[in-house]
Amino acid sequence: MLKRARLPLVAAPMLLVSGPELVIAACRAGVFGSFPTANCRAEGELDEWLYRIAAACGPDAAPCVPNLIVHRSNPRLDQDLDVILRHRPAAVITSVGSPAAVAPALRAAGIQVWCDVATVRHAERAIDAGADGLILLTAGAGGQTGSANPFAFVRAVRQRFDGIVALSGGQADGHALLAARALGCDLGYMGTRFIATREARADERYKDFVVESELDDIHLTNALSGLETNLLRRSLLAQGLDPAEFGLGPKRFSMTALEGREGGAPKRWRDIWSAGHSVSGVSDVPSVAELVDRLAAEYAEAARTTHALTAEPAQAAESGRVPGGAW
Numbered sequence: 001m002l003k004r005a006r007l008p009l010v011a012a013p014m015l016l017v018s019g020p021e022l023v024i025a026a027c028r029a030g031v032f033g034s035f036p037t038a039n040c041r042a043e044g045e046l047d048e049w050l051y052r053i054a055a056a057c058g059p060d061a062a063p064c065v066p067n068l069i070v071h072r073s074n075p076r077l078d079q080d081l082d083v084i085l086r087h088r089p090a091a092v093i094t095s096v097g098s099p100a101a102v103a104p105a106l107r108a109a110g111i112q113v114w115c116d117v118a119t120v121r122h123a124e125r126a127i128d129a130g131a132d133g134l135i136l137l138t139a140g141a142g143g144q145t146g147s148a149n150p151f152a153f154v155r156a157v158r159q160r161f162d163g164i165v166a167l168s169g170g171q172a173d174g175h176a177l178l179a180a181r182a183l184g185c186d187l188g189y190m191g192t193r194f195i196a197t198r199e200a201r202a203d204e205r206y207k208d209f210v211v212e213s214e215l216d217d218i219h220l221t222n223a224l225s226g227l228e229t230n231l232l233r234r235s236l237l238a239q240g241l242d243p244a245e246f247g248l249g250p251k252r253f254s255m256t257a258l259e260g261r262e263g264g265a266p267k268r269w270r271d272i273w274s275a276g277h278s279v280s281g282v283s284d285v286p287s288v289a290e291l292v293d294r295l296a297a298e299y300a301e302a303a304r305t306t307h308a309l310t311a312e313p314a315q316a317a318e319s320g321r322v323p324g325g326a327w
């Protein structure tokens, strides 16, 4: 299944940003495409999107792996699960909660379950629930972020899990993607980089903010949904909001709060925009196909550089010779 992709990469699911255009372009370019099923608003829309994506991609494209938000405050979980079971994608990404309630049905239908997790304890619970893959949310990720250090987290998970591991957070180019692979991951996972693509359903000003921001301009708060979320400082300022008032308080996730259905202006996720530390690696708004070509070239270049860096010390280590500064 992983070999159906040209690059070991998922164009990550993003609330309001990932639609069929982005997914189709990603899968056709050769990376896994994904979207949260919550992005389908109208009755029957999820069914229609999955048919449209399958028809546009055909058998040679990389797989589409839809994302189910499994938190109990998601009112559409059962309904969306039924649609997914009928379409049988190769895998489903579960987020914001334990996959235990949905994993048996998905796995019985031959659908792999990839779970996003932010702590070792979450990872262990997902493994116990039968996860085929783990997506490790780490510090600096766009959207609802993790706080773990990626080096420590990947190595801790690799001590207990030999299934598929994807690293989420901080990657915007092929060099970072290769680093994720070197660390022990099967896949990289990029959200922020794909906001600034032509196919993303993001406001043009949102794309400009991603291009113009540095990682210092990313603001961490849990005031939006209860979970720690990275926001574009420029977006808060553009809404006339003071970033100092968007801090860290008590935690309680609520999907209705996230969507702004609990009242209050501005309209939450729609008007206050999120991105991760990887904004520092985004300086243009290409098409997805152009972006994936560029990532593939960078990945190949990074592999060449890494080979040059490691070949002599590796040979020296194998022969027991001290490499003498060849590191």
Ligand SMILES: Cc1cc2nc3c(=O)[nH]c(=O)nc-3n(C[C@H](O)[C@H](O)[C@H](O)COP(=O)(O)O)c2cc1C
Residues within 6 Å of the ligand: 012, 013, 014, 015, 017, 036, 067, 094, 095, 116, 137, 140, 141, 142, 143, 144, 168, 169, 170, 171, 189, 190, 191, 192, 193, 274, 275, 276, 277, 278
């Ligand atoms: C605007 C935005 C919306 C997101 N929405 C979701 C979502 O609905 N479901 C989900 O599992 N992850 C969501 N994420 C997280 C991404 O899937 C991914 O984990 C993250 O973007 C990776 O970090 P990066 O942005 O540094 O690449 C979102 C991220 C962003 C930036």
